[in-house]
Amino acid sequence: MNWIALTVFILLFGLVTVLGFVAARWRAADLNHLDEWGLAGRRFGTLVTWFLLGGDLYTAYTFVAVPALVFGAGAIGFFAVPYTLMVYPFVYMVYPRLWSVARKHGYVTAADFVRGRFGSPFLALLVAVTGILATMPYIALQLVGIQVVIAAMGFTGEGLLGDLPLIVAFAILAAYTYTSGLRAPALIAVVKDLLIYLTVITAVTVIPAALGGYGQVFASVEHAKLLLATPTAGNTGAYSAYATLALGSVLALFLYPHSLTGLLAAKNRSVIKRNMALLPAYSLALALIAFLGYVAVAAHVHDNPAYGAYFQKYGNNFAVPALMLQYFPSWFVGVAFAAIAIGALVPAAIMSIAAANLYTRNVYKEYLRPGATPADEARMAKLMSLIVKLGALAFILFVPTQYAINLQLLGGVWILQTLPTVILGLYTRWLHHWALAAGWAAGMLLGTWVAVGQQFKPAYPLHLAGWTVSGYTGFYALLVNLGVAVLVTLLLRAAKAAPGSDATSPADYEHNSV
Amino acid sequence: MAAPRPGKLKRTLLTVLLFVPFFLAIAVPVYNRLDPSLFGVPFFYWFQFALIIVTAIITALVYKARL
Numbered sequence: 020m021n022w023i024a025l026t027v028f029i030l031l032f033g034l035v036t037v038l039g040f041v042a043a044r045w046r047a048a049d050l051n052h053l054d055e056w057g058l059a060g061r062r063f064g065t066l067v068t069w070f071l072l073g074g075d076l077y078t079a080y081t082f083v084a085v086p087a088l089v090f091g092a093g094a095i096g097f098f099a100v101p102y103t104l105m106v107y108p109f110v111y112m113v114y115p116r117l118w119s120v121a122r123k124h125g126y127v128t129a130a131d132f133v134r135g136r137f138g139s140p141f142l143a144l145l146v147a148v149t150g151i152l153a154t155m156p157y158i159a160l161q162l163v164g165i166q167v168v169i170a171a172m173g174f175t176g177e178g179l180l181g182d183l184p185l186i187v188a189f190a191i192l193a194a195y196t197y198t199s200g201l202r203a204p205a206l207i208a209v210v211k212d213l214l215i216y217l218t219v220i221t222a223v224t225v226i227p228a229a230l231g232g233y234g235q236v237f238a239s240v241e242h243a244k245l246l247l248a249t250p251t252a253g254n255t256g257a258y259s260a261y262a263t264l265a266l267g268s269v270l271a272l273f274l275y276p277h278s279l280t281g282l283l284a285a286k287n288r289s290v291i292k293r294n295m296a297l298l299p300a301y302s303l304a305l306a307l308i309a310f311l312g313y314v315a316v317a318a319h320v321h322d323n324p325a326y327g328a329y330f331q332k333y334g335n336n337f338a339v340p341a342l343m344l345q346y347f348p349s350w351f352v353g354v355a356f357a358a359i360a361i362g363a364l365v366p367a368a369i370m371s372i373a374a375a376n377l378y379t380r381n382v383y384k385e386y387l388r389p390g391a392t393p394a395d396e397a398r399m400a401k402l403m404s405l406i407v408k409l410g411a412l413a414f415i416l417f418v419p420t421q422y423a424i425n426l427q428l429l430g431g432v433w434i435l436q437t438l439p440t441v442i443l444g445l446y447t448r449w450l451h452h453w454a455l456a457a458g459w460a461a462g463m464l465l466g467t468w469v470a471v472g473q474q475f476k477p478a479y480p481l482h483l484a485g486w487t488v489s490g491y492t493g494f495y496a497l498l499v500n501l502g503v504a505v506l507v508t509l510l511l512r513a514a515k516a517a518p519g520s521d522a523t524s525p526a527d528y529e530h531n532s533v
Numbered sequence: 534m535a536a537p538r539p540g541k542l543k544r545t546l547l548t549v550l551l552f553v554p555f556f557l558a559i560a561v562p563v564y565n566r567l568d569p570s571l572f573g574v575p576f577f578y579w580f581q582f583a584l585i586i587v588t589a590i591i592t593a594l595v596y597k598a599r600l
Contacts, residue, residue: 094565100581101558104588108551111592111600234573246577247565258561266559292596299589306582 020173027353028172028360031214032188035207035361039195042202053396056200057127057376058284065293067205068285071369072294073301074208075281076103076272079164079363080157082215082308087335089312093244095257097309102265103302106272111295114273115288116445119530120523122283128373129279129441130381136444138519139452140385145459146437147381150276153434154374156426157275158411161363161370162189163420167333168356171340182416188360189367193408196368197401201284204368211365214358216304222355223307223314226346230317236310239317254487260478263490271435271493274442276373277366287532308339315342367408375403425475432470432493436462439497439504445528450504451511452519458504466496538599547600554588 046062048055063071081099088096117132126132129150134143162185169184176183195203227233237245250256272278285291320326320341329337343355379400384391391399414423440455450458469479469492479495481488539547557563558581567575574582 094577097578097581100585104581104585105555105558107588107592108555111551111595112548232573237573237575237578245575246567247561249565258565261561262559296589296592296596299585299592302585303582306578306585310578 021349021352023349024172024353024356027350028357031210031354031357032360035210035364036191036195038206038210039192039203040198042195042206043199045202045206050198050200051397052393053127053376053379053400054125054393056397057372057379057400058280059201059205061122061284062286063205063284063290064286065290065297068281068290068294069297070208070212071205071284072278072281072298074204074211074362074365075277075369076298076366077215077301077305077362078157078161078366079359080160081305082359082362083164083167083336083339085305085309086312086315086339087337089309090315090338091335093240094247095261096312097306098261098265100302100306100309101261102268103305104299105265105269107295107299109269110273110282111292113442113445114282115291116528117279117441118283118285118288118291120445120527122532123527123530124522127283128276128377128380129274129437130377133440133444134381134385135522136448137440137452137455138521139456142440142452142456143381144385145456146440147377149433149437149459149463150274150377151374153430154276154370155407155411155414156423156430157277158367158370158374158407159414159423160427161367162411162415163336163423164363165360166415167336167340168359170329170333171337171344172352172356179416185415186412188364189408189412192364192368193405196371196404196408200401201280201369201372204365204372205284207361207368208365211358211361212301214354215362218355218358219304219307221351222311222343222346226311226314226318226342229346230314233310236313236317240313253485254489256487256489260489260491263494264477267435267491267494267497268431270438270442270497271431274434274437276377277370280369280373280376289531311339311342315339318342318345320345367411371404371407371411372400374407375400378403428475428477429467429470431477432466432496433463435493435497436466436500439501448518448521449508451508451516453516454504454507454511457507458500458502461503462496462500465499466492469496543598544600547595547598550591551595551600554584554591558584 043050048060050056054060085096085099121132124135126135130143130147133146134140165185165188174181174184227236230236247257247261250258273282282291315338320338321330323345326337326341343352347355379396383399384396388395436459439450439458443450473479473492477491478489479492481490481495564577564580566577569576571579
């Protein structure tokens with residue numbers, strides 16, 4: 020048991036716990052209103068949004084899994100880097116429109132917008148359910164990040180006793196999310212992000228120097244892994260897989276309820292646009308963290324007998340924790356591990372709030388209790404955020420981690436199927452809402468079937484005109500989705516089917532506050 | 534309150550500029566190589582790293598130009 024690391028860890032954890040509860044009084048307002056609990060009153064400025072979105076998008080799972088992938092598979096693991104840089108121009112152009120219409124009409128979720136735009140509660144329900152389903156495994160995976168660092172500090176208990184620290188951490192998280200809503204992760208994100216930057220900058224400066232420089236690091240990596248495999252004849256191979264995976268992830272990222280929630284909490288459009296220029300700083304951190312995967316290879320952490328059992332249990336996810344343990348003094352190990360653990364709490368909190376918002380607005384208020392008052396909504400959302408976290412915790416404790424990883428892949432495929440409805444809906448109502456529902460169904464079914472058939476490998480080798488085009492399953496499913504939506508729309512128009520009502524007007528999409 | 538937005542042509546050019554790194558990032562064959570390396574880091578890696586910085590700068594410029 021690494022007592023020094025554990026002490027530092029607990030101190031930092033205690034700090035964010037206090038912040039989590041204190042956050043309820045930050046920019047104080049009536050937290051019995053969903054807008055305040057779930058979106059912090061839409062009052063966050065540029066800097067807070069930068070910390071919030073940074074903490075939200077760059078999760079503990081990201082920081083553990085990306086270097087793990089680089090460590091094991093090489094260049095393909097780096098795909099997170101182009102993916103994050105492609106996100107920003109896309110979000111810059113598209114999402115201020117969603118912010119504007121949501122602000123104008125008091126929409127809290129993407130499904131709220133869909134309901135208003137298409138006049139279809141059913142289509143909104145499909146979007147809401149997809150969002151909730153996609154979020155759940157993601158919360159569970161954050162816990163994996165916490166599990167790994169807790170084990171790395173020396174907790175070797177088996178069964179429920181060994182999971183006790185995780186349960187305690189989660190109980191505390193649930194408590195301050197309940198009381199403070201979105202303000203809690205926003206405030207905690209400041210600590211998280213500062214710790215992450217501190218850890219990353221230190222790690223990428225100190226450790227490679229100890230190994231003889233970056234040249235040495237790259238020289239120690241198996242040559243074949245350093246680049247993407249060049250495709251063979253008649254095959255677009257890793258090139259198309261990499262590109263479509265990045266593109267699909269870009270399109271999907273802000274469709275995830277937790278990302279959108281962070282965005283909707285901004286106080287005006289400029290906050291969003293400025294952040295698109297500022298958030299790339301986190302991508303730099305991510306690229307550096309990915310490098311650590313190679314540094315771990317060069318440092319031969321896998322050959323260190325002290326870590327054998329951990330690599331057995333956690334696989335390549337242990338690469339970065341092993342690296343920290345091997346090179347840093349115990350107190351800094353505590354800092355680094357706290358960064359990862361807190362790095363899991365922030366997105367887990369926001370994800371549970373986002374899922375709770377969806378349920379409350381688009382299931383509870385829409386279908387179960389139309390007469391719900393704002394206080395009822397807030398109460399329901401708070402309860403739901405607890406239940407969602409409990410569900411995720413139970414999943415990680417009792418179900419093998421691989422299932423969570425597989426569901427996460429499916430979740431990515433699923434959430435992408437809401438793109439035609441949510442994103443195209445921001446620009447046009449040409450697609451009929453029934454056609455969008457049909458397209459959604461086609462994409463969901465096909466995407467799920469293919470993903471399962473590929474044993475949850477993300478790419479599908481499509482055979483087309485003599486070529487094998489390996490592409491991201493979700494992306495292919497999206498193309499089918501769009502095709503079906505267009506086709507059915509044409510049919511519906513020919514049959515003179517009535518379009519639903521539109522509660523929005525064009526100016527709403529440019530609406531701004533000062 | 535706000536200065537007038539740039540004209541249609543300027544907005545189109547700014548949008549194109551904004552998406553240059555996007556398309557570079559997706560054009561994998563362009564950067565899937567080891568040379569030229571920089572400080573011991575192979576091209577594949579430092580190119581993507583540099584691209585992040587370029588994206589941030591372009592986005593800031595586009596924002597300042599009020600797109």
